[in-house]
Amino acid sequence: MKRPYFWVHLAKDLRIEWRSRDAINSMLFFALLVVVIFSLAFDPTRSFARQISAPVLCVAILFAAVSALNQTWARELRHNVLDAHRMSPSPAGALFLGKVLANFLFVSVIELILAPLFVIFYNLHALGNVWLLLLAVPLGTWSILINGTFFAALSIRSRNRELLLPLILFPIFMPALLAMVLAIAAILSGESDPSLWIKVLLSYDVIFTTISLLLFDTILYAED
């Protein structure tokens, strides 16, 4: 049975990352740095920890994701592999989807490593429905990565692409970042209902996934 095109791209990216560990190592370094420094700076009590852990977690994920996103198209630019993609009959959207899924898996691995560290360093004990974190965190992560992978592709032909990416990404990602922070804070504190923010994240993801998939052709086939 033939595997879908996006699966072929995803398998290739996972294989390359497994060998190079470029993205995982840089993400892990950034994320651990943020978690440890904030915990030392605030020396959090349990109630204070609930207030600050959501934004700290989101900032850790955001910085980690951006460091991975900067590299995501770099290996396609090296040796002009991107030209081989432009010449191939494989749909452009599949290449993009494969990249987003690969990045999603890399960031999810970092989140799984961070989760126990958060509980230890921030002395966390969630008061709301903890299982809702399994919705809020992946939806928020997807919103960073769908935009980030798209704008990283948009900026690959720029000389200052590593500077350009956060400049474009952060303002557009802001609504999703706020929804992610508020959803996680509501789940950890149990003081409010996170469902509204989870719906906001879901809508954001659907809209931006559709737009990105539709527009990626234009970016891939844009002239150097």
Next chain:
Amino acid sequence: MASLVELDKVSKLYGSFVALRTISLQFERGRCYVLLGENGAGKSTLLRMIAGLLRPTYGSVRVFLRQSGDGGPPADARDRIGYMSHAPMLYDELSAAENLRYFASLYREQPCLTPAEALQAVGLDPALPRPVGQYSQGMRQRTSLARVLLAQPELLLLDEPFSNMDAASAQQMLALVGRLRGEGKTVILTTHQRELAEPIADFLLTLQAGSVASLVERQSYAGGMNERTLFDSVAQDDSLKYL
């Protein structure tokens, strides 16, 4: 003979630099064209334009009777064009066989060579486990050619295919390209090694500062080789129509 590629008054500008100047050419099916010229003459630009990776600033490029140059080759001609650039267009972290398996899976709608067949065709061992990043330049060139051969394209665009190769490997590649032309493929290749590529060339096209400087047709006969100049910019012989 039917033309596979048609360039009609094509010019390419990079800012104020003119890379190609009003070039009109037709490339016939099943023939081998060797593009010669100094660095910066416009050989690679011409090849990338035929591949559809560059848009002409003026004029039009038609490949397989379809308009090219919308940032990629015409969608229904992508699987019929094989392009090899200066860069190997391979992933450093994967072995040659892994690279080729990946690219073959992008051409799934058509019969492809197996990675082993493609690698053997260019004289590489398919079982070599080393990642491409650890290959010599010559081995990368050969793997790159194997990638081009995978989808068995009708039109091969080869940018400096013999650079970085030792003499024996270059002769081996030359024989392979000659065999492909014998199978009816159209080959357009650029090189600085004129003596090397001459034996397989049907046409020698020399570019100079973005313009066609000369075009020579080569025809072999029992006793040797006959050369006929179709165009020479010095002689101002406006006979491009014979192309």
